[in-house]
Amino acid sequence: MTAEKPARVVMAAFGVLAAALALGSAELTAALIGRPEAGPLPAVGSVFIDLSPAWLKDFAIRTFGAQDKLVLLVGLAAVIVIAAAAIGIAAPRRPYLAIAALTGLAAVAGAAALSRPGSRPADVLPAVVGAAGGAFALLRTRRLSQPGPETDDPARRVLLTRGAAMLGLAVLSGGTGRAIVSARRSSADGRALVLPRPADPAGTLPAGVELNVPGLGPFTTPNRAFYRVDTALVIPRVPYQEWTLRVHGMVDRPVELSFADVLARPLTERDITLTCVSNEVGGPYAGHARWLGVDLAALLRETGIRAEADQILSRSADGWTASTALESVLDGRDALLAIAMNGQPLSPAHGFPARMVVPGLYGYVSATKWVVDLKLTRFADERAYWTRRGWAERAPIKTASRIEVPKPFAEIPAGPVTVAGTAWAQHRGVAAVEVRVDGGPWRQADLAASAGPDTWRQWRTTWQATPGQHRIEVRATDATGHTQPAERVPPIPDGATGWHTVLVTVT
Structure with missing residues (x-):
């Protein structure tokens, strides 16, 4: 390996450290001005969400669920790491190009922050401070990056020292920013509130709204x-x-x-x-x-x-x-x-x-x-x-049902098997739930007590399972007499339809 290759790797690493310092200082600045949403990652990520087509958002929710935002932030971080490494490599020989690239990234972050609804002129400060911190770090390290002996090289020891200092400053600034935001958040929640008694209470839930089937979720979601x-x-x-x-x-x-x-x-x-x-x-x-x-x-x-x-x-x-x-x-x-x-x-x-x-x-x-x-x-x-x-202006919730027991692809013993789940048709109410196996006749399921037309309803039935692979389907009928259609329709533009199906193996 030539001496230049290790130097490129070192400078790529220092580019990433400079980016970490830039992000940390930007996060601290956003916290100090009381605008954590103006930080580069949240600002750019929010713009990305707004500009994404409906199908991409639907894919993200369907694929990643509640972790969709974490996946987006990780993806943005990966892009920043790659860009920072390239800027770090360019810094020793093309410092102005590196600084220009860093300034361009800061401009994107600043523009994203200013484009958000309710933005303020100060929202550009995190991007500006972050860019200044990153540029300073790059300029302080580029002069020490020329190839030389791999041991007993004072320049390399200084480089390592400065690298450790950059990492420490990045962690300290980012951590301090998070601590400030956390302290402010704790004062902004309502945990200390004493709620007044309702003038119009809901009353006690009817007996039997919960079927208590193992594996079936509770009636009231925690x-x-x-x-x-x-x-x-x-x-x-x-x-x-x-x-x-x-x-x-x-x-x-x-x-x-x-x-x-x-x-x-x-x-x-x-x-x-x-x-x-x-x-x-x-x-x-x-x-x-x-x-x-x-x-x-x-x-x-x-x-x-x-x-x-x-x-x-x-x-x-x-x-x-x-x-x-x-x-x-x-x-x-x-x-x-x-x-x-x-x-x-x-x-x-x-x-x-x-x-x-x-x-x-x-x-x-x-x-x-x-x-x-x-x-x-x-x-x-x-x-x-x-x-x-592109989503519908008016979107009443469609009649729906799902199988929660047994789980998809479960292996279950032959004999009597409990099939259970939940159905909903808010503001109309669930009138009936039917289950069938392998395309056979529909059978009425037993319904839990109803807590009102605006609530979901649990259901269950018993199936005499025989060995082999089987397909279980469910459909619900609401109080107006409308039954779920069989055709599968995706959520866009006004909600999904179709019968929920579970495949199981009986042994």
Whole structure:
């Protein structure tokens, strides 16, 4: 190996260390200005999410589930490592080119930060400080990179010392930034809140809503297990003491509420099952909770809604928007401005301080988290985040069912086998569930007690299993008499359809 090859490897490593220092200093700067979302990785990642076509987002959710954002950040980090290594190699002989490349990356990060909804001029600072730190590191090391003896070389010892210092500074700056953000986040959640008693409580769940079949999920989804699907790379942290909700647009009396105003109002408690439109047939993106909040329809009516309004355009603290049909909120269903789930204040991941919950609609048109703005408008005049990307404007949840026991490709003994799962048809209710094996006749399953039309319903049946491979299918019928169609349709543009199928081997 020639002396130049090790030098190239060393400079590539120092390029990566310079990038680490740049990212660490940028993260610290973003924390100091109170804008962690303005850091290069979250800013560029958020722009990537916004520019990605609907099919790519659907693929990411389907393939990576709740880890889709982590996969994106890892991918961005890999791109940065490759670019940083190339910049490091170029630095000794082409320093101006290396600095220009670093400046270009910083410009992309700065532009991404400034392009975000609600951005501020100071949001460019993390990119600027990060670029300055990275450039300084490169210039300090490039003069020591010329090939020489591999041992007892003072320049190499200085290079190693500076490399260790760069790594230490990167860890220290990044760690300090994270510590600052963590401290601020702990003061922005609602764990210390004492929730008022509901003026209109939900009441006790009926006996028998839970079948207690091993392997079948609980009727009420624990908060920690409740699905999360959104576009936020950095979870918005809004201190409830500073939070406000503005209701305006086509209304006679615009209002602005503080969190204290919300707590002072009569609160309603309801059991409601939510479903994400990205849920594939048999998928996991559905969950049930007991929600506490303000009657959303009553709140809107207080503003004097004008006759021409047909849409609620809601906006979250990070600028995401959703379009909800006004008629769906005013038709008598239990639509809420929710502040708590399952007896606890909303967690930041699920929308604290407040979110929308509208039974019977997919989340992308009804369940805005971190909500700060409700504008009464018209579908013809304004479009929301997902509807601009080809998804349907109106999206009632489709009747669906899934098999949870036995699991796909399970090996089970011959004889009586319990087949069980969950079905939902929010705001209509589940009337029946049928199961068949190997394309045979449909058989009615036993239904658990119903907790209301806005909740899912568990079901079970017993199958006399014989040896061999078998295909189990399920379908549900809602209270209007509509039965799930057999045709498989993907989630885009208004939710998936089809019968959930599980293959098993009986021994």
